[in-house]
Amino acid sequence: MTTRRSFLAGAGLLAAAGTVNRTALAALPEPVIQTSAATAAPLTPPNGRPYDPVVTLNGWTAPWRMRNGVKEFHLVAEPVEREIAPGMVARLWGYNGQSPGPTIEVVEGDRVRIFVTNRLPEHTTIHWHGQRLPNGMDGVGGLNQPQIPPGKTFVYEFVARRPGTFMYHPHADEMVQMAMGMMGMWVTHPRAPHPHIAGVDRDFCFLLNAYDIEPGSYVPKINTMLDFNLWTWNSRAFPGIDSLNVRKGDRVRVRIGNLTMTNHPIHIHGHEFEVTGTDGGPTRPESRWPEVTTDVAVGQMRQIEFIADEEGDWAMHCHKSHHTMNAMGHDVPTMIGVDHRGLVEGIQKLVPDYMLMGERGMADMGEMEMPLPDNTLPMMTGQGPFGAIEMGGMFTVLKVRREQRGDYRDPGWFKHPKGTVAYEWAGAALPEPARSAAAGPSSMPRTEPARSVEMTVRKPAGHQGH
Numbered sequence: 152m153t154t155r156r157s158f159l160a161g162a163g164l165l166a167a168a169g170t171v172n173r174t175a176l177a178a179l180p181e182p183v184i185q186t187s188a189a190t191a192a193p194l195t196p197p198n199g200r201p202y203d204p205v206v207t208l209n210g211w212t213a214p215w216r217m218r219n220g221v222k223e224f225h226l227v228a229e230p231v232e233r234e235i236a237p238g239m240v241a242r243l244w245g246y247n248g249q250s251p252g253p254t255i256e257v258v259e260g261d262r263v264r265i266f267v268t269n270r271l272p273e274h275t276t277i278h279w280h281g282q283r284l285p286n287g288m289d290g291v292g293g294l295n296q297p298q299i300p301p302g303k304t305f306v307y308e309f310v311a312r313r314p315g316t317f318m319y320h321p322h323a324d325e326m327v328q329m330a331m332g333m334m335g336m337w338v339t340h341p342r343a344p345h346p347h348i349a350g351v352d353r354d355f356c357f358l359l360n361a362y363d364i365e366p367g368s369y370v371p372k373i374n375t376m377l378d379f380n381l382w383t384w385n386s387r388a389f390p391g392i393d394s395l396n397v398r399k400g401d402r403v404r405v406r407i408g409n410l411t412m413t414n415h416p417i418h419i420h421g422h423e424f425e426v427t428g429t430d431g432g433p434t435r436p437e438s439r440w441p442e443v444t445t446d447v448a449v450g451q452m453r454q455i456e457f458i459a460d461e462e463g464d465w466a467m468h469c470h471k472s473h474h475t476m477n478a479m480g481h482d483v484p485t486m487i488g489v490d491h492r493g494l495v496e497g498i499q500k501l502v503p504d505y506m507l508m509g510e511r512g513m514a515d516m517g518e519m520e521m522p523l524p525d526n527t528l529p530m531m532t533g534q535g536p537f538g539a540i541e542m543g544g545m546f547t548v549l550k551v552r553r554e555q556r557g558d559y560r561d562p563g564w565f566k567h568p569k570g571t572v573a574y575e576w577a578g579a580a581l582p583e584p585a586r587s588a589a590a591g592p593s594s595m596p597r598t599e600p601a602r603s604v605e606m607t608v609r610k611p612a613g614h615q616g617h
């Protein structure tokens with residue numbers, strides 16, 4: 152990323168010389184553009200108050216320029232190309248080359264100046280969700296400020312007054328601009344040890360977002376309110392979402408903001424966590440309780456923390472099962488138990504490409520190499536060490552390893568100790584199932600005799616039918 156290097160070199164020159172020329176100081180900070188959807192290494196603060204940086208999943212942190220004690224950032228609102236997962240690129244709107252935009256990291260008490268240049272075809276603004284700030288900096292177009300016309304740069308300036316995890320997004324033609332991917336995260340680190348904010352070994356953040364992009368096309372349908380077909384974390388869908396790689400025993404924090412149009416119960420396997428903060432700030436320790444799933448409602452941020460003390464590859468996902476699917480899942484009828492025998496050939500005379508799907512459930516689709524239209528993702532995909540993972544959308548893996556050190560590199564798949572993986576029964580044939588005789592004393596007695604309903608059930612071959 153040469154742009155970032157030249158930015159830092161430029162900042163160094165400015166800082167080193169007492170002979171700074173006035174025009175250079177008066178100039179805008181050079182906007183830094185990101186072209187990759189990979190998770191960037193945490194940005195160690197080069198100046199200002201120290202803090203432990205976050206890692207933005209499949210994202211990055213915006214570098215800044217320090218000018219007379221003010222942290223200056225430059226966000227450029229512009230059309231971007233975002234790889235949703237290998238094999239699919241979306242044409243979105245975002246900031247500085249990507250959607251979401253870069254995470255902004257500052258320290259409580261920092262004075263922050265953000266230059267916002269509008270390179271969109273229509274006006275925009277930025278609202279700083281959750282921040283305490285002067286009313287005229289809150290970014291609601293028409294209410295707090297005039298809209299930023301195309302081609303213009305506006306300046307926002309305020310002190311980051313309280314520590315926490317916040318979000319930023321337009322408050323101008325909001326439905327369109329958020330459906331197009333305009334959003335980002337903001338982390339304000341505490342300036343001194345805080346009684347309700349623990350030090351952690353790993354600190355991740357990401358936004359929940361969603362798109363409706365027809366298979367074969369590139370641009371989201373912006374009028375969709377609920378029926379999205381791509382459920383994403385930081386505009387990435389499984390298997391495009393990077394894993395969260397931590398060391399066994401690490402205290403792990405994950406900050407999750409929701410800028411979709413529905414809620415997402417986020418679930419982590421193998422561990423319990425506590426919600427240690429919301430976009431309203433850190434929660435008091437006496438208000439916390441253990442969870443394995445936390446619902447992140449629309450417009451909310453939930454910060455969760457846990458000790459990663461169980462080694463392995465643990466699924467982490469939205470618990471709405473339709474949100475761990477990619478496109479194409481919507482118009483498929485339920486076919487479980489339907490007898491298709493003899494039907495397929497007849498249909499294929501009319502529709503040569505017709506395929507039989509879903510007679511035994513949908514798991515076949517995880518393995519099937521179906522011909523896809525250009526630029527879309529299979530509904531369920533991803534290969535694990537034991538085969539198809541049959542997931543998509545809002546799914547990734549928390550990788551807990553004894554040998555993981557200070558870096559965030561992917562350690563590969565977990566090597567399970569001998570005798571710790573579920574295995575096939577190789578003993579005697581299955582006995583007849585015993586019917587449960589349990590019927591509690593409070594069960595309602597039937598007053599009318601049951602009428603018989605005629606129904607034929609065909610079980611798939613290989614199972615014992617009755």
Ligand SMILES: [Cu+2]
Nearest residue numbers: 415469471474
């Ligand atoms: Cu969800």
